[in-house]
Amino acid sequence: MGNVFRGHEVFARDLFTLLGDSVDITLFKGGGDAAPGELVIGNISRNASCLDDIHVATSPKWAASLKAQERCRIEGETFAYAALKPLLEGEFDVIHCLEREVCEIIYDKRHLFRTTPKILFSNGGAIPARDLPRCDFVQEHTELNLSYSAKGKSFLIPHGVDVELFSPEVVTDFRVRHGIPHDAFVVISVGAISYGHKRMDYVVREVAAVKGAFLLVAGQETKDTPEIISLGKQLMGDRIVFTTVQHRDLPKLYAAANVFTLGSVFETFGIVYIEAMAMGLPVICTNHKNQRAIVKEGIFIDVTRSGALTQAIRDTDRASLSALGQRGREIVLQSYDIRVLKSQYIERYQAIASSSVSLPNYSLKNRLASNAKNAIQGIVRLIFGRAE
Incomplete structure (x- = not known):
């Protein structure tokens, strides 16, 4: 948000506005001005000129597409790492992510949090279960997408619209x-x-x-x-x-x-x-x-x-x-009607916040895997010697 203007960004803004009077919610955005409840997170925008010289080793046919993907990846990753500090300080119960890179990086860094947050991914790209990013829960927006999603952790709440703002009564010149x-x-x-x-x-x-x-x-x-x-x-x-x-x-x-x-x-x-x-x-x-x-x-x-x-x-x-x-x-x-959907969001956030998630624990399996890894590294050092 602040770098591009798509349905994704409209959804995030509308959701923040909708729930602001009922949920302690903070909007993390990639550009624009700071405002109450909104944090501008530094990132390398996909449109930044410093990315004009991206090199991709691929056929010229696909070069433009891959460069565009790289721009989006860099934007998402730099945003996610810059967001970590305020996320850790804020101690949020639920972190609702709209971008894959942001979702995966924050999910992988959950061990840094004093209280483990639940990571909710909003699937705005119709990503099937096998390709979903690492997360605890998935929001789907249509029945079709829900049928392809991860069973057991996905749910459906469609996009909504402000029916007072978007109304046949609007007068225009x-x-x-x-x-x-x-x-x-x-x-x-x-x-x-x-x-x-x-x-x-x-x-x-x-x-x-x-x-x-x-x-x-x-x-x-x-x-x-x-x-x-x-x-x-x-x-x-x-x-x-x-x-x-x-x-x-x-x-x-x-x-x-x-x-x-x-x-x-x-x-x-x-x-x-x-x-x-x-x-x-x-x-x-x-x-x-x-x-x-x-x-x-x-x-x-x-x-x-x-x-x-x-x-x-x-x-x-x-x-x-x-x-x-x-x-x-x-x-x-x-x-x-977004006001009708409001109660669904509040109920879902409450359920997610009260759910239990666990971080990996040290176990016999971890111990055996660690010992095996150390043994292999020791054999390699014996054969090839140490760098020093």
Whole structure:
């Protein structure tokens, strides 16, 4: 948080705000300003220029991907080690981690704590049980991900949304400020402006083919952003608007649109889906069983097929879209209202805090393993001698 702006960071901020009046909670973040209950932890940001010369021994085809992974790993590890001192001093009962590297480092350093904390990992990457980081408990956000998770220590609490902040009642002047006619049909997509996971170029091409439709793209800029903006202007001219806003200002963007879409083939959850639904917008998205379970009632398409999104926008009558939007709001109120989820978090934290965890103890097994290791080292020294 403070280095990048994704659903992960929105989730952490919302959870901290939600529980602040009921739980003694501290937010550890990687950037921004210090505030009551919030600690800024030093780290080497994934975007730091000192990482521009990363060397990876791999095929040029995968070099960019591996370098990006290295940036994230360095950010997570430097953050985790810098966080150790305030964590040790704070004597926390539960440490809720969103990043793998942070989770594993803190878990491996639990022997440093006077009172052993419970390490809870929030699985925002749909990581299956065999690949989960070392931790005591795992929070999953969908039923599908829960089915793949570690049995016995995983539980389900979905992402939530502030239904008062994200509401159909929000008033906006966005159309006026950007010269969009009041009766124009506007599509909105919220996510990183990139070719990769979010596939914003796909959204641009598909909406461009819908006569008269406007497209609003809101998200964090990436190295792909200039090319995608150029593509959008080339295909749509004044019918497309690119912007980056603070999360608290997103409702005014949603309020300017008629329908929400996302080009990604799969999302672990996708907070933007339920934000749009809370605003009363119909959702057009990937026909993946995870998204079908989350959105429940939307228009599900094969986003890998050229023309699929164009057809869905063009051929669905406006009355049906409006009805889907109204139903979406009802679904959010039933399943994703963050105030309803609050009690679930408090109960789960209490259960985790009162659970028993144990550190490794000296045992006959440890003794035999240690003796065997020392014997092998002694034989090696006899054969090859000592360095000194």
